[in-house]
Amino acid sequence: MDEPTDLRRTSLYDEHVAAGARLVPFAGWEMPVQYEGVAAEHEAVRERAGMFDVSHMGQISTSGPDALAFLQRAVSNDVAKLEPGGAQYSCLCADDGGILDDLFSYLLGDGSYLTVSNAANHESDLARFREIAAGFGVEVADIAADHGMIAVQGPEARAAVAGLASAELPARMHTATLEVAGRECLVCGTGYTGEDGVEIICAADDAPAIWRELLAAGVTPCGLGARDTLRLEVCFHLHGNDMGPDRNPIEAGLGWCCKEETGFAGSEAVARARAEGTAEKLAAFVIEGRGIPRAGNPILSAGEPAGTVTSGTFSPTLGIGIGMGYVRSDLAEPGREIEIDVRGRVREAEIRSKPLYDPTKKS
Numbered sequence: 001m002d003e004p005t006d007l008r009r010t011s012l013y014d015e016h017v018a019a020g021a022r023l024v025p026f027a028g029w030e031m032p033v034q035y036e037g038v039a040a041e042h043e044a045v046r047e048r049a050g051m052f053d054v055s056h057m058g059q060i061s062t063s064g065p066d067a068l069a070f071l072q073r074a075v076s077n078d079v080a081k082l083e084p085g086g087a088q089y090s091c092l093c094a095d096d097g098g099i100l101d102d103l104f105s106y107l108l109g110d111g112s113y114l115t116v117s118n119a120a121n122h123e124s125d126l127a128r129f130r131e132i133a134a135g136f137g138v139e140v141a142d143i144a145a146d147h148g149m150i151a152v153q154g155p156e157a158r159a160a161v162a163g164l165a166s167a168e169l170p171a172r173m174h175t176a177t178l179e180v181a182g183r184e185c186l187v188c189g190t191g192y193t194g195e196d197g198v199e200i201i202c203a204a205d206d207a208p209a210i211w212r213e214l215l216a217a218g219v220t221p222c223g224l225g226a227r228d229t230l231r232l233e234v235c236f237h238l239h240g241n242d243m244g245p246d247r248n249p250i251e252a253g254l255g256w257c258c259k260e261e262t263g264f265a266g267s268e269a270v271a272r273a274r275a276e277g278t279a280e281k282l283a284a285f286v287i288e289g290r291g292i293p294r295a296g297n298p299i300l301s302a303g304e305p306a307g308t309v310t311s312g313t314f315s316p317t318l319g320i321g322i323g324m325g326y327v328r329s330d331l332a333e334p335g336r337e338i339e340i341d342v343r344g345r346v347r348e349a350e351i352r353s354k355p356l357y358d359p360t361k362k363s
Helices: 015-018 037-046 068-075 118-132 157-162 204-216 223-231 268-274
Strands: 022-026 031-035 049-054 058-063 087-093 099-107 113-117 139-142 147-153 175-180 184-190 195-205 280-287 298-301 306-314 321-328 336-340 344-352
Touching: 015 157, 015 204, 031 280, 037 049, 037 139, 037 223, 049 204, 049 223, 058 068, 058 118, 068 118, 099 118, 099 184, 113 118, 118 139, 147 157, 184 204, 195 204, 204 344, 223 298, 223 306, 223 321, 280 336, 298 321, 306 336
Parallel strands: none
Antiparallel strands: 022 031, 049 147, 058 113, 058 139, 087 099, 099 113, 147 195, 175 184, 184 195, 280 321, 280 344, 298 306, 298 336, 306 321, 336 344
């Protein structure tokens, strides 16, 4: 019998156990951190195809005559530019411009919207949506428990899914409703690794069968460990590390998904930060020599405090220590030399352009 736990489990829990996954607590869920190992799973995604259980992500449905007007107020991007079957990235901001979460919203064929949130922020995001919804003719519904979600990523990911699909897969940043392994799914051309691929949203009870079919097609199960190293190589943000309520989208480098002219909640603060500049900016860096940076490590310039590492790891693809962190704005330009205090040892580092690794330029 399973030991009692306060952690929630996705409908793929038994699949993870059967595959020998190492399970850990994450955002209130019991999730696989690795199967064979982080390096092997990372390589599988970069070179072939890997899949992740992301059923713990939050999902919010928005419908009604004012759905578009509501989302224009709720999220930072210009939702009016979404066409049916389209996908869009945005921030959910506090009134002072702090980043409450980063989100993906999809305009479905029936005119409703699906917004996917980070697992740890789902309840607070839902509360923020409902707060903003007051006065709009809109229905905001929590549908997270209804669905499973599998991310299939890598240069061979689309071919693996296409072999199980009833119709052509959607292009990048688009969606399509079709059958995968005989189950109706919303297939989204999105992901968190920098590689091509799709995210499959299905009924929770259908997720295990789809997972097994993908496994039979040669797709490698991957855990949270590889998901983190993959996203950091391409400099994708992790909420709670690289952004949060204490950071404005401008200093986080997310001004591109903020359209202040829409009047979204927090837009005035974002506009001020854009006009006036910020004291710090989120920058990417590498350590060419020894040393693996970790979140919380001090960033130094000429021996003096200059910022803090927000995410750091060893890059399996590049073979060096990499990371992101907030540094003084005058130090954030690529090519600037900095130091990272890694557990009391100062390591030389250099600010680099994002992404640190570009999967589209593989040799």
